[in-house]
Amino acid sequence: MPPGPVQADSQREPAIERLLGRLPEFRDAAAQIKEMLLANLVMIGEIPSPTFDEQRRLRFLQDRFAECGLVNCSTDELNNALGIMPGAEEERHILVVAHGDTAFARTEDHTISVNEDHAIGPAVADNALGLAAVATLPTLLDRLGIALRSNLVLMGSSRSLGRGDLEGLRFFLENSPLKIDYGVCVEGAQLGRLSYNAIGMLRGEIIVEVPEEYDISRFGASHVIRILNRIISRIEQIPLPAEPKTTILIGSINSGSTYNIIPNRAEMRFEVRSESADMVRRLHDHIQQIVDEMVVTTRANVVFHVVTQREPGGIAFAHPLVQITRRVMDNLNIEPQVSPSLSELVAFIRNQIPAVTLGISNGRNLGKTNEAIMIEPMYTGLTQLLAVLIAIDEGLCDVD
């Protein structure tokens, strides 16, 4: 990556101190544009944006970028919304990204209300606030009279969640002519979130189906819920090591429609997480064997699909980007909640781009229609984001 302006340790520490000294000023400026941040939150959040159908929300974000005077405002062929704030030196590119999709259907009532101390509505934290923070960043920089040296690339990414599998950001990083030097992923919640690495992960679904004429009286045959139950029991019996840390979570099962009709389809969704990529692969093979055995013994149609798979990786805890982020948080009285990421950060890791994920405020009822996000902490969250950006811009996060 192009060298930043601050290199030697003797220069780095005073520059960090200067940056930390400006945090109160940044926070005041963030609080002064609270109406803009909240208006962005509401106007973005009230546009439904289920995965694969994010076009309207991200088009709105693109318009916001254009209104702020960003250049190259556009949406690409996957509907990622982009805008660039050109830097004075234009040597390095910092990508700030928030995912633009939600887990809520278009038909859900997306009305958001703003109360005295919080905003409430579907996906208001995940990730309307993340997008609002990205949309408000140019105004905050402008109010503070800060001109970055680097090109600041702002992005709302499409197809992130579930079956989207980070496709939007992956597409951009693999196809954009811009060489991204650093990444910052923005999530609405929680303030204090600090992710800089990813663990190995596999998300899969198992579907059990039998035809209408399936003979349930035959030895070995069973109806689909029982078959699925046996699969779950077998998965639960797989011994998991304490090291590397490994878990299997069954997140969803679904079958049947009423009390007295035997269903002919059952499905489950699960997630395997491990610090070891090899362990994820071994568990995949083990589960595949269970499924294969169930096909043979029951003659039901049982299939195992891998929906998403992630490799572990990321930057080290000692990386200056992580260390400076922690110091920023410490100075803002934010308690860091370090956790590996399964979201946008993974795409940066895959492309060997140093990146962190940050949260903007404190949320509750996450994933529910009454999801809520606190207003006051947003100013601190925005301040933290700005400070990390400036640190990257000034080369304070570069590895010597």
Added chain:
Amino acid sequence: MSIEQWIEANTHHHSEYWDLKKMVRAKEEQNLRISLCIPTLNEERTIGKEVVIFKSELMDRYPLLDEIAVIDSGSTDKTLQVAQQFGADTYLSADILPEQGFKRGKGENLWKAIYQLTGDVIVYVDADIANIHPRFVYGLVAPLIDSPQIKYVKAFYDRPLAFSSGVRPSGGGRVTEILTRPLFSLFFPELTAIIQPLSGEYAVRREVLQEIAFPIGYGVETTHLIDVYSKYGLDAFAQTDLDQRVHRNQPTIDLGRMAFGILQAFFNRATKLGKIQGVQDIHRVLRQFQADSDHYRQVEHPIVEEERPPMQTIDAYREKFGLDG
């Protein structure tokens, strides 16, 4: 001009006014000052979002509004606190022109806003709109900026364009279709061109607001239309389609009280204008019924549509705005 011609010329859609930069430029060239008034009574659930959206989009980003004021009838919840927190000027209606006393009603707040606010144009927007958007203001202000002859711009929330069967009926809510439109059809047929005469969102020039009386209750929108029409004709009006408006749906029993107030205000105007006679001696109590176990109980609602006089007749107003030279 026929009703059809008027609708063709004076009915707009908010999407015509997407260029807010251009609108702000035109406003500044005309040296126009625009005030937003949001009348409230216990609206803490929706007021925060309204103020945030208007302040951010129409003051900070595009300076179309010069002031945002919440005028409150005495909320017992946090309406004023929330509005103030997000940058609105907040007033208790009772504190404005205290020598005139205080009457409880939305019309009272709208009337007092004329004294309190400083704009050449005042935009009134109800506080209970769940899907609030900047178009609720710029869609109403734009025709006034574009055309000096337009004095009063009314919102409507339907889009009478193509429908699956070609056209569809288009109109207002239940009270509009059952009461106001039939009354207008009988006595002021041209006013039927106003698609939603009872909508609570409108933008009006001060010169017009100060010369019309204000019923303090439900009749204020109806008498506005009659008074402005009587003085300036239909050409002084425009209306803008603001698409959908999501708000609380009132139960029919409450609409009965609303209709009762509107009827009183209408009779008052129609009598003054010589359209009807002999309705001065009318009862001011609405009688509704409640089923209580196996018998029915009459509930009496005294509803008197008092009026505030034209603001230009108030000395304090004449002094504040220099009407006496």
